[in-house]
Amino acid sequence: MMFVGNINRNILYIGNAALLSFGLLFSSILFAEEPIQPIKEPTPENLEMVELGKMLFFDPRLSKSGWISCNSCHNLSMGGTDNIRTSIGHKWQQGPINAPTVLNSSMNLAQFWDGRAKDLKAQAGGPIANPGEMAFTHKLAIDVLNSIPQYRNLFKKIFGSNQASIDMVTDAIAAFEETLVTPNSRFDKWLKGDKKIMSQTELAGYKLFKESGCVSCHYGSAVGGASFQKLGVVASYKTESKAEGRKGVTGRETDRFVFKVPTLRNIELTYPYFHDGAVATLEEAVDKMGRLQLGIDFSTEENSKIVAFLKTLTGEQPSFKLPILPPSSNKTPRPVPFN
Ligand code: HEC
Numbered sequence: 001m002m003f004v005g006n007i008n009r010n011i012l013y014i015g016n017a018a019l020l021s022f023g024l025l026f027s028s029i030l031f032a033e034e035p036i037q038p039i040k041e042p043t044p045e046n047l048e049m050v051e052l053g054k055m056l057f058f059d060p061r062l063s064k065s066g067w068i069s070c071n072s073c074h075n076l077s078m079g080g081t082d083n084i085r086t087s088i089g090h091k092w093q094q095g096p097i098n099a100p101t102v103l104n105s106s107m108n109l110a111q112f113w114d115g116r117a118k119d120l121k122a123q124a125g126g127p128i129a130n131p132g133e134m135a136f137t138h139k140l141a142i143d144v145l146n147s148i149p150q151y152r153n154l155f156k157k158i159f160g161s162n163q164a165s166i167d168m169v170t171d172a173i174a175a176f177e178e179t180l181v182t183p184n185s186r187f188d189k190w191l192k193g194d195k196k197i198m199s200q201t202e203l204a205g206y207k208l209f210k211e212s213g214c215v216s217c218h219y220g221s222a223v224g225g226a227s228f229q230k231l232g233v234v235a236s237y238k239t240e241s242k243a244e245g246r247k248g249v250t251g252r253e254t255d256r257f258v259f260k261v262p263t264l265r266n267i268e269l270t271y272p273y274f275h276d277g278a279v280a281t282l283e284e285a286v287d288k289m290g291r292l293q294l295g296i297d298f299s300t301e302e303n304s305k306i307v308a309f310l311k312t313l314t315g316e317q318p319s320f321k322l323p324i325l326p327p328s329s330n331k332t333p334r335p336v337p338f339n
């Protein structure tokens with residue numbers, strides 16, 4: 001099916017652009033057979049909304065302390081994560097679970113490790129009101145935004161109403177997050193036909209990744225994010241974390257320890273690994289995956305080949321001007337950092 005669909009697409013291409021060479025046709029048929037597809041450049045529809053979403057993503061005034069923004073835990077200078085085992089929230093509280101990256105999160109079948117939010121919009125309201133994260137209420141967050149004239153003007157321009165609502169806030173944040181994709185990794189360039197860009201070691205790693213069965217869970221453009229799977233298929237994973245995975249959502253005992261398969265895009269940047277953040281290095285993550293998911297004990301050499309391949313999945317990081325946020329007004333509710 002996939003093969004036929006692809007030929008049709010190529011015939012269309014030729015119809016549209018007669019210049020397309022046979023070489024390209026050939027290579028695009030080839031990568032359609034690969035279990036991983038290149039990431040497409042983002043095509044945002046509403047640039048003003050994206051810009052507003054970016055401001056909100058960076059604005060710590062959406063938290064009770066006035067100190068924690070989305071970027072505190074999803075640092076876009078560090079692969080969209082905080083690089084600590086579990087996040088630190090309001091009043092230095094230690095969170096229960098590792099922060100996944102926001103990069104390429106629009107490709108996930110659902111959001112959170114257990115998939116409890118159906119999409120980015122549904123997710124974005126969560127952290128603001130989570131007592132262990134930003135510890136605010138939606139009402140207070142909206143009061144803050146409505147007390148700042150420049151924000152009101154932006155909401156008026158984009159949504160036609162000079163009163164912000166949580167619905168608008170989550171729309172804008174989701175629109176910004178949809179632009180946080182990382183195309184043009186070395187592996188994607190290889191998929192698109194630049195066959196010299198990968199080293200022999202990296203290619204051997206990709207072959208192992210496919211042939212050992214990693215791709216049965218880590219597939220698609222995000223190299224993950226497309227299914228829920230059990231952690232500990234062959235041998236069980238030992239952890240102090242209380243997270244139960246999908247069981248928390250479905251209530252079914254069989255869903256205990258079933259998690260959304262994480263994306264492996266930019267995996268070199270998003271350490272530490274696993275939902276409990278207990279796995280410090282990529283080598284250890286690959287070793288554990290081999291043993292727990294596939295019953296394979298990789299040699300040191302095989303392990304380092306797979307790690308070399310995984311590092312080719314680091315793409316171009318989103319780059320933009322840091323948003324300059326409008327000042328609070330005399331009416332803006334003041335931050336409450338210490339209680
Ligand atoms: C205190 C740290 C913290 C803050 C602040 C925070 N997050 Fe998160 N975020 C997390 C953690 C931890 C998770 C994983 C929670 C889970 O799966 O149960 C997460 C999950 C996510 C996910 C899901 C990604 C995936 O692959 O499932 C997205 C998207 C996200 N956050 C966006 C945001 C946005 C937008 C904001 C600001 C409104 C925000 N976060 C604020 C820590 C934080």
Ligand code: HEC
Nearest residue numbers: 213214217229231259261262273274275285286289290293
């Ligand atoms: C049966 C499905 C399955 C297979 C097969 C599988 N994985 Fe995973 N992988 C997962 C799940 C689920 C997680 C999340 C683990 C957790 O929640 O703690 C994960 C996590 C990871 C992580 C850590 C990602 C992060 O951000 O924390 C890496 C790296 C990884 N896998 C690589 C591999 C490699 C390499 C292979 C092949 C040797 C492989 N996986 C095979 C399902 C699978």
